[in-house]
Amino acid sequence: MEYKILKKNNVDTFIGELKKKYKFWGPKKKTKQITFGEVSSQQEMCLEDFTNSSMSPKGIFFPQSEIMLSFKKSGEQANIYKDVEISPSPKVVFGMRPCDARAFSLLDKIFTNDQFTDNYWVSKREATTLIGLGCNAPCSTCFCTSVNSHPFDEKGLDLLATDLGDRYLLKVLTEKGKKMTEGMSSLEDAKDSDITQQKELSTKAEGAITSHVSVDKIKDKSVLELYNNDMWSKVYESCLNCGTCTYVCPTCHCFDVQDEVSKEGGVRIRNWDSCMSWLFTIHTTGHNPRPSKKERVRQRFMHKFKYIPVKRDGEIGCVGCGRCVTLCPVNIDIREVANLMND
Amino acid sequence: MKNPYLPYPVRIDKIVIETEDRNLKSFKFLFLNADDRKAFDYTPGQFAQLSVTGKGEIPIGIASSPTEGDHLLFTVNKMGLVTTALHNLSEGDIMGVRGPLGNSYPFDAMKGKDIIIIGGGYAFTTLRSTMVYLLDKKNRADFGKITLIYGARTPGMLLYKETLEEWSKRDDINYNVTVDREAPGWKGIVGFVPAVTEKVAPSSTNAIAIICGPPVMIKFTLPVMTKLGFTPEQTVTSLENRMKCGIGICGRCNVGPEYVCKDGPVFTMAQLKEMPQEY
Numbered sequence: 001m002e003y004k005i006l007k008k009n010n011v012d013t014f015i016g017e018l019k020k021k022y023k024f025w026g027p028k029k030k031t032k033q034i035t036f037g038e039v040s041s042q043q044e045m046c047l048e049d050f051t052n053s054s055m056s057p058k059g060i061f062f063p064q065s066e067i068m069l070s071f072k073k074s075g076e077q078a079n080i081y082k083d084v085e086i087s088p089s090p091k092v093v094f095g096m097r098p099c100d101a102r103a104f105s106l107l108d109k110i111f112t113n114d115q116f117t118d119n120y121w122v123s124k125r126e127a128t129t130l131i132g133l134g135c136n137a138p139c140s141t142c143f144c145t146s147v148n149s150h151p152f153d154e155k156g157l158d159l160l161a162t163d164l165g166d167r168y169l170l171k172v173l174t175e176k177g178k179k180m181t182e183g184m185s186s187l188e189d190a191k192d193s194d195i196t197q198q199k200e201l202s203t204k205a206e207g208a209i210t211s212h213v214s215v216d217k218i219k220d221k222s223v224l225e226l227y228n229n230d231m232w233s234k235v236y237e238s239c240l241n242c243g244t245c246t247y248v249c250p251t252c253h254c255f256d257v258q259d260e261v262s263k264e265g266g267v268r269i270r271n272w273d274s275c276m277s278w279l280f281t282i283h284t285t286g287h288n289p290r291p292s293k294k295e296r297v298r299q300r301f302m303h304k305f306k307y308i309p310v311k312r313d314g315e316i317g318c319v320g321c322g323r324c325v326t327l328c329p330v331n332i333d334i335r336e337v338a339n340l341m342n343d
Numbered sequence: 344m345k346n347p348y349l350p351y352p353v354r355i356d357k358i359v360i361e362t363e364d365r366n367l368k369s370f371k372f373l374f375l376n377a378d379d380r381k382a383f384d385y386t387p388g389q390f391a392q393l394s395v396t397g398k399g400e401i402p403i404g405i406a407s408s409p410t411e412g413d414h415l416l417f418t419v420n421k422m423g424l425v426t427t428a429l430h431n432l433s434e435g436d437i438m439g440v441r442g443p444l445g446n447s448y449p450f451d452a453m454k455g456k457d458i459i460i461i462g463g464g465y466a467f468t469t470l471r472s473t474m475v476y477l478l479d480k481k482n483r484a485d486f487g488k489i490t491l492i493y494g495a496r497t498p499g500m501l502l503y504k505e506t507l508e509e510w511s512k513r514d515d516i517n518y519n520v521t522v523d524r525e526a527p528g529w530k531g532i533v534g535f536v537p538a539v540t541e542k543v544a545p546s547s548t549n550a551i552a553i554i555c556g557p558p559v560m561i562k563f564t565l566p567v568m569t570k571l572g573f574t575p576e577q578t579v580t581s582l583e584n585r586m587k588c589g590i591g592i593c594g595r596c597n598v599g600p601e602y603v604c605k606d607g608p609v610f611t612m613a614q615l616k617e618m619p620q621e622y
Contacts, residue, residue, distance in 0.1 A: 254594030284423035
């Protein structure tokens with residue numbers, strides 16, 4: 001395995017070198033919100049007091065609103081849907097937290113199945129090199145270690161960076177990551193002591209996770225056993241169906257497809273959607289298979305902890321980032337719900 | 344790489360008003376590009392997304408059979424935004440078809456067996472496709488006895504009247520088309536589908552039944568099937584849920600872990616027993 005050292009006083013040179021081939025993105029503070037966006041210097045990034053972005057960074061590959069197709073109203077090609085050009089520019093994203101990258105690796109499998117490939121997701125993923133940043137100091141709401149992830153999880157990343165004080169240790173994980181580091185004068189070879197220090201930090205971070213959730217018994221319960229559990233009658237009561245949890249969640253990927261019309265033609269777009277919405281499932285007849293909040297709340301948790309694992313060899317549909325725990329306006333806590341499902 | 348969200352352009356070749364309430368129309372489509380028809384390789388039971396530009400898409404079961412040639416047939420009930428827009432289109436108009444989507448009826452498992460087709464109302468579309476497919480000269484010998492039980496409220500609400508007429512004359516179909524109550528000029532069977540099924544009493548030995556219809560019909564037909572000895576594994580149905588992507592990604596049509604659009608729409612009653620009733 002290849003390791004590199006990036007000194008913090010070299011980060012601007014590093015960005016400058018990369019910008020010759022890539023767009024460079026990192027975490028930025030806008031008012032109180034931290035979001036990923038294009039940056040040209042270390043100063044623009046908020047890496048020192050950075051825990052994680054407020055929203056999940058899934059929008060990099062799965063924008064909140066995205067044009068899929070277009071059509072014209074008149075002429076020879078009238079009313080024929082056409083592909084829109086998808087050619088995302090090569091991008092390096094620095095500072096991705098390992099939980100979010102793990103979520104991308106799950107979404108990779110969802111947006112590509114045995115029959116169909118969603119090129120809107122795939123093309124942006126392929127054009128992007130992800131540099132993760134291990135979590136030296138996990139938050140109180142982080143529970144990644146309970147859902148098969150880790151503060152230094154490497155899944156879904158091309159490189160993993162570790163903050164070693166005055167420098168970052170970069171672990172090269174993929175061919176794409178290797179290609180990025182080739183010929184970069186801002187990078188130096190790592191020493192064995194750097195790697196030892198990284199391992200110590202990783203172990204320390206694992207120990208610093210204070211939230212623990214038990215999900216081990218869920219796999220032994222049938223879909224219907226979990227679905228018919230009395231707990232749902234309590235869990236949903238305080239829910240407002242506001243959908244915040246679904247929008248901030250790195251693994252939530254539901255979308256709506258709509259046509260938008262202009263004077264000469266129009267476009268087919270997709271927008272993030274939410275299973276918390278009543279409209280999400282209603283039939284034209286008025287029949288709704290998930291008519292009340294209870295069914296909708298149950299759907300979200302069942303999807304994460306049962307439906308996805310059933311279909312994907314036990315892989316859990318939650319990465320433990322804790323955003324929904326922090327941002328739910330009525331304090332519904334996914335950790336408590338998972339524990340109840342496991343009981 | 345083919346974009347699974349891109350509809351094929353088709354021309355509306357023919358529109359037939361199917362029912363006396365004029366709410367159900369059948370649309371016969373021809374592909375603008377011959378290659379698209381080749382790519383649209385379907386089996387009865389599958390569905391497609393029909394696109395009307397500026398309005399959107401709707402999932403509709405394919406009513407034609409691949410044995411019938413290059414056209415596609417869809418029967419659409421005027422119900423919401425897209426279906427209303429579709430009903431307002433004319434022959435010659437261009438629209439989009441995306442598919443084929445979903446699984447199909449289990450023809451491999453059906454081979455060598457007696458087939459019972461039970462339909463009600465306008466859920467008869469993919470059953471028409473299935474009947475045409477089974478009766479095709481190349482396929483007929485692969486299957487045993489065919490029993491058809493199809494009911495509508497009135498004679499005027501029956502779909503595909505000319506095709507039914509042809510089937511009624513064949514001696515290789517146990518043909519039972521029924522209406523809910525007596526009607527002027529109706530010489531056929533009268534009665535609800537569950538009662539007719541009980542009377543016809545198809546044997547469950549080495550047989551598979553496909554049942555599609557309104558929920559109330561299915562609810563009362565299933566106990567009859569059980570009485571006749573049909574196991575949940577022998578009883579097949581097709582589900583509907585609100586859909587968008589149609590390819591198992593957008594997340595709304597799931598019934599438990601199964602996506603109606605990709606894992607379905609066809610399920611056996613045995614499968615449905617293990618799934619929540621979110622349909």
